[in-house]
Amino acid sequence: MTNEEILASQVKLSAPLVAKDIERNRHTLTTVGQAAQFVQSNFSGIRSEDVDWKQAANSLEVAAATGNPDRVEDATKAVENLLKTENMLIDV
Numbered sequence: 001m002t003n004e005e006i007l008a009s010q011v012k013l014s015a016p017l018v019a020k021d022i023e024r025n026r027h028t029l030t031t032v033g034q035a036a037q038f039v040q041s042n043f044s045g046i047r048s049e050d051v052d053w054k055q056a057a058n059s060l061e062v063a064a065a066t067g068n069p070d071r072v073e074d075a076t077k078a079v080e081n082l083l084k085t086e087n088m089l090i091d092v
Contacts, residue, residue, distance in 0.1 A: 001065045007040070009033040009064035014073040018090040019083050026090065032072070035079045036060045043082070056082045 009032040017029040022042050029035045039060065043053050059075035062068075083089035 001061060003040075006036045006061055006064045007033050009036065009060075011064055011067050011072060013079075014069070014076040017076065017080055017083065019088045020090060021088070029079070032060050032064045032075060035075070036064070039079060039082065042088070043086075052078070052082045052085055 011032040013030060013032065013035060017035065019027050019029060019038065021027060021038065027034075027038060029038055036057070039053070039056055056075070056078040059071070059078040063072045063075035080089060
């Protein structure tokens with residue numbers, strides 16, 4: 001699957017994630033594509049070698065490719081963990 005296909009994925013996350021970006025703007029992430037775009041925009045240069053970033057990116061790719069509910073839940077949790085680590089997750 002190409003990066004563009006992942007970013008365009010309309011597969012719904014298992015739960016919406018509300019996060020603030022590096023400029024402190026609020027975003028509600030509801031699809032794999034939105035989450036992938038957020039992760040790429042906010043972390044790719046800084047954290048691309050970190051385990052939690054790699055886990056989130058790989059999980060999002062699998063979720064986009066398969067649409068499998070278990071893989072989507074894994075991806076949602078991986079992104080949530082990454083956002084928590086960076087204090088970017090907004091609890092709603």
